[in-house]
Amino acid sequence: MGNRKNKKKKKQKELERLKSIERNRRIEESIQKESEKYEQEVKLLILGTGESGKSTFVKQIQIVYKSGFDLAFKNLFKTAIQMNLVLHTKILVMGMEKLDLEFETENESLAKDFLEVEETICKFGSDELKETIKTLWQDPGLKKAFENRSILQVPDTHSYYLDNIDRITKRKYVPTDQDILYCRIPTTGVKVVDFYVNDVPWKIVDVGGQRSERRKWIHQFDDVTMILYVVAMSEYDQDLYEDETVNRMRESLELFKSTSKNEYFEKTDCSILFNKYDIFQEKILKGISLKKCFDDFDGEVDVEVSKDFITKKFSSFAENEHRKVYNYFSCGIDTENIKSVFPHIQDNAAIHLGILFELFFLDSLFFVPYINPIMVFQNSYI
Numbered sequence: 510m511g512n513r514k515n516k517k518k519k520k521q522k523e524l525e526r527l528k529s530i531e532r533n534r535r536i537e538e539s540i541q542k543e544s545e546k547y548e549q550e551v552k553l554l555i556l557g558t559g560e561s562g563k564s565t566f567v568k569q570i571q572i573v574y575k576s577g578f579d580l581a582f583k584n585l586f587k588t589a590i591q592m593n594l595v596l597h598t599k600i601l602v603m604g605m606e607k608l609d610l611e612f613e614t615e616n617e618s619l620a621k622d623f624l625e626v627e628e629t630i631c632k633f634g635s636d637e638l639k640e641t642i643k644t645l646w647q648d649p650g651l652k653k654a655f656e657n658r659s660i661l662q663v664p665d666t667h668s669y670y671l672d673n674i675d676r677i678t679k680r681k682y683v684p685t686d687q688d689i690l691y692c693r694i695p696t697t698g699v700k701v702v703d704f705y706v707n708d709v710p711w712k713i714v715d716v717g718g719q720r721s722e723r724r725k726w727i728h729q730f731d732d733v734t735m736i737l738y739v740v741a742m743s744e745y746d747q748d749l750y751e752d753e754t755v756n757r758m759r760e761s762l763e764l765f766k767s768t769s770k771n772e773y774f775e776k777t778d779c780s781i782l783f784n785k786y787d788i789f790q791e792k793i794l795k796g797i798s799l800k801k802c803f804d805d806f807d808g809e810v811d812v813e814v815s816k817d818f819i820t821k822k823f824s825s826f827a828e829n830e831h832r833k834v835y836n837y838f839s840c841g842i843d844t845e846n847i848k849s850v851f852p853h854i855q856d857n858a859a860i861h862l863g864i865l866f867e868l869f870f871l872d873s874l875f876f877v878p879y880i881n882p883i884m885v886f887q888n889s890y891i
Protein backbone atom coordinates (compact mmCIF):
# COMPACT_ATOMS: atom_id res chain seq x y z
CA MET A 510 0.00 0.00 0.00
CA GLY A 511 2.78 2.41 1.14
CA ASN A 512 4.83 1.29 -1.86
CA ARG A 513 2.02 2.20 -4.30
CA LYS A 514 1.66 5.64 -2.67
CA ASN A 515 5.39 6.22 -3.04
CA LYS A 516 5.27 5.20 -6.69
CA LYS A 517 2.37 7.61 -7.35
CA LYS A 518 4.28 10.46 -5.65
CA LYS A 519 7.38 9.65 -7.70
CA LYS A 520 5.31 9.64 -10.92
CA GLN A 521 3.76 12.97 -10.06
CA LYS A 522 7.19 14.48 -9.30
CA GLU A 523 8.52 13.18 -12.60
CA LEU A 524 5.51 14.66 -14.39
CA GLU A 525 6.12 18.05 -12.77
CA ARG A 526 9.81 17.86 -13.67
CA LEU A 527 8.94 17.16 -17.30
CA LYS A 528 6.36 19.96 -17.33
CA SER A 529 8.93 22.36 -15.90
CA ILE A 530 11.48 21.31 -18.56
CA GLU A 531 8.88 21.88 -21.28
CA ARG A 532 7.94 25.28 -19.82
CA ASN A 533 11.60 26.32 -19.70
CA ARG A 534 12.11 25.12 -23.25
CA ARG A 535 9.16 27.18 -24.44
CA ILE A 536 10.41 30.29 -22.60
CA GLU A 537 13.92 29.85 -24.02
CA GLU A 538 12.51 29.36 -27.50
CA SER A 539 10.47 32.52 -27.11
CA ILE A 540 13.48 34.52 -25.85
CA GLN A 541 15.53 33.19 -28.75
CA LYS A 542 12.80 34.29 -31.15
CA GLU A 543 12.81 37.73 -29.55
CA SER A 544 16.55 38.15 -29.89
CA GLU A 545 16.30 37.09 -33.53
CA LYS A 546 13.68 39.77 -34.02
CA TYR A 547 15.91 42.40 -32.44
CA GLU A 548 18.51 41.45 -35.00
CA GLN A 549 15.88 42.23 -37.59
CA GLU A 550 16.22 45.83 -38.62
CA VAL A 551 13.34 48.29 -38.44
CA LYS A 552 13.10 50.08 -41.77
CA LEU A 553 11.19 53.34 -41.59
CA LEU A 554 10.51 54.87 -45.00
CA ILE A 555 9.74 58.60 -44.86
CA LEU A 556 7.50 59.83 -47.64
CA GLY A 557 5.70 63.10 -48.36
CA THR A 558 5.72 66.04 -50.73
CA GLY A 559 8.62 68.51 -51.03
CA GLU A 560 9.31 70.82 -48.08
CA SER A 561 6.98 68.94 -45.73
CA GLY A 562 9.79 68.37 -43.21
CA LYS A 563 11.10 64.84 -43.91
CA SER A 564 14.81 65.70 -43.76
CA THR A 565 14.25 67.93 -40.74
CA PHE A 566 12.83 64.88 -38.91
CA VAL A 567 15.92 62.88 -39.89
CA LYS A 568 18.19 65.69 -38.64
CA GLN A 569 16.39 65.51 -35.29
CA ILE A 570 17.05 61.75 -35.16
CA GLN A 571 20.70 62.53 -35.86
CA ILE A 572 20.72 64.94 -32.89
CA VAL A 573 18.78 62.74 -30.46
CA TYR A 574 19.95 59.21 -31.29
CA LYS A 575 23.33 59.78 -32.90
CA SER A 576 26.22 62.07 -32.11
CA GLY A 577 24.78 65.13 -33.86
CA PHE A 578 26.50 66.79 -36.83
CA ASP A 579 30.21 66.56 -37.58
CA LEU A 580 32.35 69.49 -38.75
CA ALA A 581 32.24 68.52 -42.45
CA PHE A 582 28.43 68.45 -42.32
CA LYS A 583 28.35 71.80 -40.50
CA ASN A 584 30.64 73.37 -43.13
CA LEU A 585 28.33 72.12 -45.87
CA PHE A 586 25.46 73.85 -44.12
CA LYS A 587 27.50 77.04 -43.56
CA THR A 588 27.74 77.43 -47.34
CA ALA A 589 24.06 76.56 -47.84
CA ILE A 590 22.87 78.95 -45.12
CA GLN A 591 24.89 81.88 -46.49
CA MET A 592 23.80 81.16 -50.06
CA ASN A 593 20.13 80.83 -49.01
CA LEU A 594 20.40 84.13 -47.13
CA VAL A 595 21.24 85.97 -50.35
CA LEU A 596 19.02 83.88 -52.66
CA HIS A 597 15.83 84.13 -50.58
CA THR A 598 16.36 87.86 -49.95
CA LYS A 599 16.71 88.33 -53.72
CA ILE A 600 13.44 86.42 -54.26
CA LEU A 601 11.72 88.75 -51.79
CA VAL A 602 13.15 91.83 -53.53
CA MET A 603 12.02 90.55 -56.95
CA GLY A 604 8.66 89.52 -55.51
CA MET A 605 7.90 93.09 -54.42
CA GLU A 606 7.10 94.00 -58.00
CA LYS A 607 4.70 91.05 -58.29
CA LEU A 608 3.01 92.15 -55.06
CA ASP A 609 2.94 95.80 -56.15
CA LEU A 610 5.14 96.87 -53.24
CA GLU A 611 7.79 99.60 -53.26
CA PHE A 612 10.99 100.28 -51.37
CA GLU A 613 11.42 103.56 -49.54
CA THR A 614 13.12 105.99 -51.98
CA GLU A 615 16.56 105.88 -50.31
CA ASN A 616 16.68 102.06 -50.62
CA GLU A 617 15.69 101.79 -54.28
CA SER A 618 19.17 101.90 -55.83
CA LEU A 619 20.58 99.69 -53.05
CA ALA A 620 17.97 97.04 -53.91
CA LYS A 621 18.77 97.31 -57.62
CA ASP A 622 22.51 96.77 -57.01
CA PHE A 623 21.77 93.90 -54.63
CA LEU A 624 19.97 92.00 -57.40
CA GLU A 625 23.31 91.88 -59.29
CA VAL A 626 24.96 89.82 -56.50
CA GLU A 627 25.66 86.24 -57.54
CA GLU A 628 24.54 84.09 -54.60
CA THR A 629 26.70 81.10 -55.55
CA ILE A 630 29.92 83.07 -55.21
CA CYS A 631 28.83 85.62 -52.62
CA LYS A 632 31.40 86.46 -49.98
CA PHE A 633 30.78 87.95 -46.59
CA GLY A 634 34.51 88.87 -46.13
CA SER A 635 33.73 92.57 -46.14
CA ASP A 636 30.70 93.96 -44.30
CA GLU A 637 29.19 95.60 -47.40
CA LEU A 638 26.88 92.78 -48.48
CA LYS A 639 25.74 92.13 -44.91
CA GLU A 640 24.94 95.80 -44.31
CA THR A 641 22.98 95.98 -47.59
CA ILE A 642 20.80 93.01 -46.59
CA LYS A 643 20.28 94.46 -43.09
CA THR A 644 19.16 97.81 -44.52
CA LEU A 645 16.78 96.15 -46.98
CA TRP A 646 15.33 93.95 -44.20
CA GLN A 647 14.45 97.09 -42.23
CA ASP A 648 12.44 98.42 -45.19
CA PRO A 649 8.63 98.09 -44.60
CA GLY A 650 8.20 96.98 -48.23
CA LEU A 651 10.48 93.97 -47.80
CA LYS A 652 8.81 93.12 -44.50
CA LYS A 653 5.45 93.13 -46.27
CA ALA A 654 6.88 90.88 -48.99
CA PHE A 655 8.00 88.44 -46.28
CA GLU A 656 4.45 88.38 -44.90
CA ASN A 657 3.45 87.16 -48.36
CA ARG A 658 6.28 84.60 -48.51
CA SER A 659 3.88 81.73 -49.31
CA ILE A 660 3.09 83.29 -52.66
CA LEU A 661 6.77 83.95 -53.37
CA GLN A 662 7.96 80.43 -52.35
CA VAL A 663 10.29 81.77 -49.69
CA PRO A 664 10.77 79.44 -46.66
CA ASP A 665 9.15 80.48 -43.37
CA THR A 666 12.52 80.15 -41.65
CA HIS A 667 14.16 82.89 -43.77
CA SER A 668 13.40 85.61 -41.19
CA TYR A 669 15.38 83.60 -38.60
CA TYR A 670 18.54 83.96 -40.71
CA LEU A 671 17.88 87.65 -41.41
CA ASP A 672 17.53 88.24 -37.68
CA ASN A 673 20.81 86.38 -37.06
CA ILE A 674 22.74 87.89 -39.96
CA ASP A 675 25.64 89.29 -37.86
CA ARG A 676 26.41 85.85 -36.45
CA ILE A 677 25.92 83.75 -39.60
CA THR A 678 28.09 85.96 -41.84
CA LYS A 679 31.15 85.87 -39.56
CA ARG A 680 34.24 84.39 -41.22
CA LYS A 681 34.62 81.69 -38.55
CA TYR A 682 30.90 80.96 -38.36
CA VAL A 683 30.03 77.39 -37.40
CA PRO A 684 26.29 76.60 -37.68
CA THR A 685 24.46 75.58 -34.52
CA ASP A 686 22.01 72.63 -34.47
CA GLN A 687 19.16 75.13 -34.73
CA ASP A 688 20.72 76.83 -37.77
CA ILE A 689 20.95 73.42 -39.46
CA LEU A 690 17.39 72.41 -38.55
CA TYR A 691 16.05 75.65 -40.04
CA CYS A 692 18.00 75.35 -43.29
CA ARG A 693 16.16 74.29 -46.43
CA ILE A 694 18.06 72.06 -48.85
CA PRO A 695 15.75 69.99 -51.10
CA THR A 696 16.73 66.31 -51.02
CA THR A 697 17.84 64.69 -54.25
CA GLY A 698 18.18 60.91 -54.32
CA VAL A 699 17.96 58.87 -51.16
CA LYS A 700 19.56 59.44 -47.75
CA VAL A 701 19.84 56.58 -45.25
CA VAL A 702 20.54 56.95 -41.54
CA ASP A 703 21.29 53.89 -39.37
CA PHE A 704 21.04 53.99 -35.61
CA TYR A 705 20.09 51.93 -32.53
CA VAL A 706 17.26 52.50 -30.08
CA ASN A 707 17.38 50.18 -27.04
CA ASP A 708 19.62 47.75 -28.94
CA VAL A 709 17.18 47.57 -31.85
CA PRO A 710 18.77 48.54 -35.19
CA TRP A 711 16.86 51.13 -37.19
CA LYS A 712 17.26 52.31 -40.75
CA ILE A 713 15.54 55.55 -41.71
CA VAL A 714 15.21 56.21 -45.41
CA ASP A 715 14.67 59.82 -46.48
CA VAL A 716 13.71 60.56 -50.08
CA GLY A 717 13.18 63.75 -52.07
CA GLY A 718 9.51 64.74 -52.13
CA GLN A 719 9.41 67.05 -55.15
CA ARG A 720 7.70 65.62 -58.22
CA SER A 721 10.92 64.95 -60.14
CA GLU A 722 12.27 62.91 -57.20
CA ARG A 723 9.30 60.60 -56.69
CA ARG A 724 10.13 58.15 -59.46
CA LYS A 725 13.15 57.10 -57.37
CA TRP A 726 10.94 56.03 -54.45
CA ILE A 727 10.11 52.56 -55.79
CA HIS A 728 13.70 51.38 -55.28
CA GLN A 729 13.15 51.74 -51.52
CA PHE A 730 9.87 49.84 -51.22
CA ASP A 731 11.23 46.42 -50.16
CA ASP A 732 11.19 45.25 -46.52
CA VAL A 733 9.58 48.41 -45.15
CA THR A 734 8.47 47.98 -41.52
CA MET A 735 6.51 51.19 -41.40
CA ILE A 736 5.87 54.28 -43.48
CA LEU A 737 6.15 57.70 -41.94
CA TYR A 738 4.12 60.02 -44.15
CA VAL A 739 4.88 63.69 -43.49
CA VAL A 740 2.21 66.31 -44.21
CA ALA A 741 2.96 70.01 -43.81
CA MET A 742 -0.41 70.93 -42.34
CA SER A 743 0.35 74.64 -42.70
CA GLU A 744 0.48 74.39 -46.49
CA TYR A 745 -3.27 74.42 -47.07
CA ASP A 746 -3.05 77.95 -48.53
CA GLN A 747 0.13 77.43 -50.57
CA ASP A 748 0.86 76.28 -54.11
CA LEU A 749 3.50 73.79 -55.20
CA TYR A 750 7.01 74.99 -55.85
CA GLU A 751 7.08 72.77 -58.94
CA ASP A 752 3.68 73.83 -60.29
CA GLU A 753 2.04 77.00 -59.02
CA THR A 754 -1.38 75.92 -60.27
CA VAL A 755 -1.62 73.10 -57.72
CA ASN A 756 -2.41 73.52 -54.03
CA ARG A 757 0.24 71.91 -51.81
CA MET A 758 -2.12 70.14 -49.43
CA ARG A 759 -4.24 68.74 -52.23
CA GLU A 760 -1.06 67.37 -53.81
CA SER A 761 -0.08 65.80 -50.51
CA LEU A 762 -3.52 64.22 -50.15
CA GLU A 763 -3.39 62.78 -53.69
CA LEU A 764 0.10 61.46 -53.09
CA PHE A 765 -0.99 59.88 -49.84
CA LYS A 766 -3.97 58.29 -51.57
CA SER A 767 -1.81 56.73 -54.27
CA THR A 768 0.83 55.59 -51.75
CA SER A 769 -1.87 53.94 -49.63
CA LYS A 770 -3.21 52.09 -52.65
CA ASN A 771 0.24 50.85 -53.67
CA GLU A 772 0.31 47.05 -53.57
CA TYR A 773 3.68 47.11 -51.75
CA PHE A 774 2.09 48.81 -48.77
CA GLU A 775 -1.27 47.05 -48.50
CA LYS A 776 -0.28 45.58 -45.13
CA THR A 777 2.26 48.16 -44.06
CA ASP A 778 1.30 50.25 -41.04
CA CYS A 779 1.61 53.96 -41.45
CA SER A 780 2.26 56.86 -39.11
CA ILE A 781 1.16 60.25 -40.41
CA LEU A 782 3.16 63.16 -39.06
CA PHE A 783 1.06 66.31 -39.34
CA ASN A 784 4.02 68.64 -39.28
CA LYS A 785 4.48 72.44 -39.15
CA TYR A 786 1.78 72.60 -36.52
CA ASP A 787 3.27 75.90 -35.27
CA ILE A 788 2.64 77.70 -38.58
CA PHE A 789 -0.71 75.96 -39.05
CA GLN A 790 -1.89 77.34 -35.72
CA GLU A 791 -0.63 80.84 -36.61
CA LYS A 792 -2.50 80.80 -39.93
CA ILE A 793 -5.78 79.61 -38.43
CA LEU A 794 -5.53 82.23 -35.68
CA LYS A 795 -5.01 84.85 -38.41
CA GLY A 796 -8.36 83.74 -39.86
CA ILE A 797 -7.12 81.87 -42.96
CA SER A 798 -9.78 79.21 -43.60
CA LEU A 799 -9.30 75.65 -44.89
CA LYS A 800 -11.78 76.66 -47.59
CA LYS A 801 -8.68 77.85 -49.51
CA CYS A 802 -7.92 74.17 -50.08
CA PHE A 803 -11.13 72.21 -49.49
CA ASP A 804 -14.40 73.31 -51.13
CA ASP A 805 -16.31 70.95 -48.85
CA PHE A 806 -15.03 72.59 -45.66
CA ASP A 807 -17.82 74.57 -44.05
CA GLY A 808 -16.61 74.62 -40.45
CA GLU A 809 -15.45 77.45 -38.25
CA VAL A 810 -11.97 78.92 -38.68
CA ASP A 811 -10.86 77.20 -35.52
CA VAL A 812 -7.71 75.19 -34.72
CA GLU A 813 -9.48 72.08 -33.37
CA VAL A 814 -12.13 72.02 -36.09
CA SER A 815 -9.55 72.45 -38.86
CA LYS A 816 -7.19 69.89 -37.36
CA ASP A 817 -9.98 67.30 -37.19
CA PHE A 818 -11.02 67.97 -40.75
CA ILE A 819 -7.51 67.51 -42.13
CA THR A 820 -6.70 64.38 -40.14
CA LYS A 821 -9.98 62.73 -41.14
CA LYS A 822 -9.34 63.50 -44.81
CA PHE A 823 -5.99 61.72 -44.69
CA SER A 824 -6.84 58.79 -42.39
CA SER A 825 -9.95 57.83 -44.37
CA PHE A 826 -7.77 56.86 -47.35
CA ALA A 827 -5.39 54.65 -45.50
CA GLU A 828 -7.26 52.49 -43.04
CA ASN A 829 -8.12 48.92 -43.97
CA GLU A 830 -8.42 45.62 -42.13
CA HIS A 831 -4.70 44.84 -42.56
CA ARG A 832 -3.23 48.19 -41.71
CA LYS A 833 -3.22 50.59 -38.81
CA VAL A 834 -2.80 54.33 -39.19
CA TYR A 835 -1.42 56.47 -36.39
CA ASN A 836 -1.68 60.26 -36.40
CA TYR A 837 0.75 62.66 -34.75
CA PHE A 838 1.09 66.42 -34.69
CA SER A 839 4.56 67.85 -34.71
CA CYS A 840 6.78 70.86 -34.93
CA GLY A 841 9.78 69.47 -36.78
CA ILE A 842 12.17 72.22 -35.74
CA ASP A 843 11.47 71.62 -32.04
CA THR A 844 13.82 68.88 -30.77
CA GLU A 845 11.84 68.33 -27.55
CA ASN A 846 8.68 67.77 -29.56
CA ILE A 847 10.28 65.19 -31.84
CA LYS A 848 11.78 63.52 -28.76
CA SER A 849 8.25 63.02 -27.48
CA VAL A 850 6.79 61.86 -30.82
CA PHE A 851 9.44 59.34 -31.85
CA PRO A 852 8.88 56.85 -28.97
CA HIS A 853 5.28 56.42 -30.20
CA ILE A 854 6.51 55.63 -33.71
CA GLN A 855 9.00 53.26 -32.14
CA ASP A 856 6.21 51.44 -30.26
CA ASN A 857 4.10 51.21 -33.40
CA ALA A 858 6.97 49.60 -35.29
CA ALA A 859 7.51 47.15 -32.43
CA ILE A 860 3.83 46.21 -32.47
CA HIS A 861 4.05 45.71 -36.21
CA LEU A 862 6.98 43.35 -35.78
CA GLY A 863 5.05 41.52 -33.07
CA ILE A 864 7.81 42.07 -30.52
CA LEU A 865 5.67 43.44 -27.73
CA PHE A 866 2.77 41.12 -28.41
CA GLU A 867 4.91 38.04 -27.90
CA LEU A 868 6.55 39.42 -24.80
CA PHE A 869 3.06 40.17 -23.59
CA PHE A 870 2.39 36.47 -23.13
CA LEU A 871 5.51 36.13 -21.01
CA ASP A 872 4.74 39.03 -18.75
CA SER A 873 1.33 40.47 -19.36
CA LEU A 874 1.36 43.01 -16.57
CA PHE A 875 4.55 44.80 -17.55
CA PHE A 876 3.65 45.28 -21.20
CA VAL A 877 -0.04 46.08 -21.01
CA PRO A 878 0.36 49.89 -21.31
CA TYR A 879 2.20 49.57 -24.63
CA ILE A 880 -0.33 47.42 -26.37
CA ASN A 881 -2.91 49.61 -27.91
CA PRO A 882 -3.74 48.47 -31.42
CA ILE A 883 -6.30 51.19 -31.83
CA MET A 884 -3.92 53.99 -31.00
CA VAL A 885 -5.25 55.62 -34.15
CA PHE A 886 -5.41 59.16 -32.94
CA GLN A 887 -2.57 60.52 -30.88
CA ASN A 888 -2.16 64.19 -30.29
CA SER A 889 1.47 64.64 -29.47
CA TYR A 890 2.11 68.28 -30.09
CA ILE A 891 -0.33 70.03 -27.84
Ligand SMILES: Nc1nc2c(ncn2[C@@H]2O[C@H](COP(=O)(O)OP(=O)(O)OP(=O)(O)O)[C@@H](O)[C@H]2O)c(=O)[nH]1
Binds near residue numbers: 718
Ligand atom coordinates in the same frame (compact mmCIF):
# COMPACT_ATOMS: atom_id res chain seq x y z
N1 LIG B 1 8.19 76.39 -38.77
C1 LIG B 1 8.45 75.13 -39.07
N2 LIG B 1 9.35 74.85 -40.03
C2 LIG B 1 9.61 73.55 -40.29
C3 LIG B 1 8.98 72.48 -39.60
N3 LIG B 1 9.47 71.31 -40.09
C4 LIG B 1 10.37 71.63 -41.03
N4 LIG B 1 10.46 72.97 -41.16
C5 LIG B 1 11.26 73.73 -42.13
O1 LIG B 1 10.73 73.42 -43.43
C6 LIG B 1 11.75 73.43 -44.42
C7 LIG B 1 11.69 72.19 -45.28
O2 LIG B 1 12.02 71.06 -44.57
P1 LIG B 1 12.76 69.79 -45.20
O3 LIG B 1 12.97 68.86 -44.05
O4 LIG B 1 13.91 70.18 -46.02
O5 LIG B 1 11.62 69.22 -46.17
P2 LIG B 1 11.64 67.85 -47.00
O6 LIG B 1 10.32 67.21 -46.81
O7 LIG B 1 12.84 67.04 -46.66
O8 LIG B 1 11.75 68.41 -48.49
P3 LIG B 1 12.31 67.63 -49.80
O9 LIG B 1 13.68 67.13 -49.47
O10 LIG B 1 12.29 68.64 -50.88
O11 LIG B 1 11.36 66.51 -50.07
C8 LIG B 1 13.07 73.62 -43.65
O12 LIG B 1 13.45 74.97 -43.78
C9 LIG B 1 12.72 73.32 -42.21
O13 LIG B 1 13.49 74.05 -41.28
C10 LIG B 1 8.01 72.81 -38.60
O14 LIG B 1 7.35 71.96 -38.00
N5 LIG B 1 7.79 74.14 -38.40
Ligand SMILES: [Mg+2]
Binds near residue numbers: 563565694696715
Ligand atom coordinates in the same frame (compact mmCIF):
# COMPACT_ATOMS: atom_id res chain seq x y z
MG1 LIG C 1 14.43 66.42 -47.77
